[in-house]
Amino acid sequence: MPAPPPVQAAALRYLRDIWHRFNLSRFVGALILTAISFAVGVVGFMWLEKFTFVDAFYMTMITVSTVGFGELHPLSPAGRLFVSFYIFFNLLMLAYLLSVLTTYIFDGGLRSMFAMLKNDQEIRRYSDHVIVCGFGRNGRKAYHELRSSGADVVVVEQNEALLKEALEGTGEAVAAVFGDATLDDTLRAAGVDRARALITALPKDADNVFVTLTARELSPDITIVARASLKSSETKLLRAGADSVVMPDEIGGSHMANLIMRPEVIRFLDMISGLGPHKLRLEELRSDELRPEWRGLSIRDLNIRSRTGATVIGLKHLNGEFTVSPSADIIPSPGDIFLFLGTEAQIITLLEQFRQ
Numbered sequence: 001m002p003a004p005p006p007v008q009a010a011a012l013r014y015l016r017d018i019w020h021r022f023n024l025s026r027f028v029g030a031l032i033l034t035a036i037s038f039a040v041g042v043v044g045f046m047w048l049e050k051f052t053f054v055d056a057f058y059m060t061m062i063t064v065s066t067v068g069f070g071e072l073h074p075l076s077p078a079g080r081l082f083v084s085f086y087i088f089f090n091l092l093m094l095a096y097l098l099s100v101l102t103t104y105i106f107d108g109g110l111r112s113m114f115a116m117l118k119n120d121q122e123i124r125r126y127s128d129h130v131i132v133c134g135f136g137r138n139g140r141k142a143y144h145e146l147r148s149s150g151a152d153v154v155v156v157e158q159n160e161a162l163l164k165e166a167l168e169g170t171g172e173a174v175a176a177v178f179g180d181a182t183l184d185d186t187l188r189a190a191g192v193d194r195a196r197a198l199i200t201a202l203p204k205d206a207d208n209v210f211v212t213l214t215a216r217e218l219s220p221d222i223t224i225v226a227r228a229s230l231k232s233s234e235t236k237l238l239r240a241g242a243d244s245v246v247m248p249d250e251i252g253g254s255h256m257a258n259l260i261m262r263p264e265v266i267r268f269l270d271m272i273s274g275l276g277p278h279k280l281r282l283e284e285l286r287s288d289e290l291r292p293e294w295r296g297l298s299i300r301d302l303n304i305r306s307r308t309g310a311t312v313i314g315l316k317h318l319n320g321e322f323t324v325s326p327s328a329d330i331i332p333s334p335g336d337i338f339l340f341l342g343t344e345a346q347i348i349t350l351l352e353q354f355r356q
Contacts, residue, residue: 139201205233216241300328310342
């Protein structure tokens with residue numbers, strides 16, 4: 001049997017996800033019982049009383065709805081017995097249908113379903129966004145940093161309660177996909193084929209390896225940053241396709257040691273990372289992104305510090321080499337990337353003046 005087209009397969013996955021998340025079996029079961037009840041009524045009136053289809057349908061409607069209209073024709077004893085049992089059955093069926101609807105309406109099931117549909121439609125419109133797998137301490141921090149930088153972010157988290165608890169009281173709406181991030185369907189639902197980067201910050205290194213393998217297969221050009229707890233996992237993640245591997249525990253230990261040996265250096269780094277009281281911001285800008293009037297000029301002629309207050313602290317060349325504190329006489333080549341340091345206001349001024 002041939003595989004369904006991609007659009008049809010995506011629709012089937014989407015419907016299956018809604019079915020499992022909201023346990024629609026009771027709701028669909030109630031609708032099926034309602035349809036069966038109507039069919040039994042129509043067939044019963046046509047068979048026992050020889051009504052036409054239209055008359056049988058009309059009698060079924062007034063019987064089920066209990067509106068109290070009169071009979072179209074006098075019923076036979078068999079017809080009256082059928083109607084008696086039919087009314088009793090429909091009272092039970094109606095009570096079940098109302099209980100199911102009440103559950104969905106008052107327990108928030110219907111509202112949650114509409115919220116999910118709205119969330120999924122928003123994710124479908126995303127392009128060039130970042131996917132964060134896992135909303136623990138590291139994933140949460142990455143999410144807030146990305147959002148503060150203006151990036152569109154989709155969170156993939158298996159524990160829906162964890163996400164709601166982390167954002168409780170903030171009133172923030174998060175584009176999220178609830179599911180196992182190691183599965184192809186989950187990453188597809190997060191728009192991995194349209195995303196520019198993925199951060200996998202799951203608690204287990206093995207899961208991060210699976211996410212990296214899956215994401216690299218589904219989107220070969222995506223940038224992947226992975227979290228690792230063990231040093232031995234770093235090489236596995238790099239072989240799986242990760243562009244960068246971050247080890248929070250190792251970074252934390254080095255940070256604490258350097259606070260003893262080089263406290264002022266660490267405080268300066270904290271300012272850059274946004275942890276200190278006076279926050280600084282690092283920014284990058286490709287020479288190709290400069291406005292036409294600024295291209296082809298040396299760093300001295302750009303006079304960035306005097307114009308904006310920001311400082312050029314580095315230059316990455318097209319061949320991958322870095323120049324730290326580049327000379328003022330250097331003329332950036334096409335494809336080179338400036339690295340700037342400044343306050344938030346200085347960086348905003350810089351981008352407004354120099355980026356096209």
